[in-house]
Amino acid sequence: MLSRRLIPCLDVRDGQVVKGVQFRDHVVMGAIEDLALRYRDEGADELVFYDITASPQGRGVDVAWVERVARLLDIPFCVAGGIRGVEQARAVLHAGADKVSVNTPALDRPALVSELAAEFGVQCVVVGIDSLRDDDGEWRVRAYTGDPDRTQALPRRTLDWVQDVQALGAGEIVLNCMGADGVRSGYDIEQLQAVRAVCHVPLVASGGAGESAHFAAAFEQADVDAALAASVFHAGTVRIRDLKATLRQRGIEVRDDA
């Protein structure tokens, strides 16, 4: 049986891992390689690296650290941030990343998703979606969320976009519920359930994890394939090994400890 995945997310800025609250006020958490190996050893199933300033600054990912991580890691990892075309994706994948994740560039030019899928196969094309509930009650997508001053609210409904990107060739969707991000009060189960109902590819919950029970709720109530978190892992509030033990006790299939 396929295991549910636990994915620490490492936001990368200037070659270091940082974490902010609701995408603001970033503090340095440590060196990329150190954190990558720490999470591998603790039992992470996969890692995601977000180059959070690449897209707002209009540049591609620095592939030097991607290659350093690829040499060290024996678990899969995905790279996001600033991938705007097939050649940038190729550079990141050839440096050793297993998947690439696109967010703002896919909103700017949706054909990017199908170009990546045609060239590399749908299995390594992840679409990240930053979503927030508007005053009228609809969830809509946000672009350029790496920089609060440039973040744009788009008219596109999150549920429509989830369906569009699957048709274009997304092999996985990471739904970042911005309203819950960094506040550790739990994943946005309602929104995840709504997205799950229209998402037929693997779905990754992101934003809001504060304790082990939040992960269990996302798996049990929203049937997500994976749960992503950053601050609770960085701060040591949730240890992956303990989290897996909790999930196993509740009958949720997770990867065995090494």
Add this chain to the structure above:
Amino acid sequence: MKVVLVDAGGANLGSVHYALGRLGIKARVSGDAAEIAAADRVILPGVGAAGPGMARLRELGLVETLRRLDKPLLGICLGMQLLYESSEEGGVDCLGLLPGRVQRMPAAPGLRVPHMGWNRLQRRTDSPLLEGIPEGAQVYFVHGYCAPVDASCLASSQHGEAFAAVVQRGRVAGAQFHPERSGPFGSRLLANFIEQGS
């Protein structure tokens, strides 16, 4: 021992190269027919789609080279799928080193395609290739197409239906999962292939 990784444009080429490096194995990355034909072990990595994968092998003039190899060959992920006669992905003819056709994995409620993540191996036949890899070992998969469980299947896995996870027929072997990203069990499969061949 000359180990060559076929440079077929597969996106996991670097990862496989590094995984061999972690085992202390120096591999050459090559798209050159003569160098591949002279190797002791040949690995065909691959992430991508079957059509571009085969097109790249044809462009490099490697189709006949791979068909005629007399040394052990290991296909990984798409590289394994290209060993079969054909693939439903793009309806392409492949290398034909293993009988059968690679097919799209059927999606069903609660069953997502691509099949992505850590899943368990069910051992079907003993083989030096599986030494040190126990029944139920979890390895990392990312794929939307798969090969059927048939006589060449050493280990299967299950996502809805059972499918071939590790295959071998004479000198030709394949892993549908990613040994380069499957922790200690993946490393063991690579080491077994290098040390023992088929």
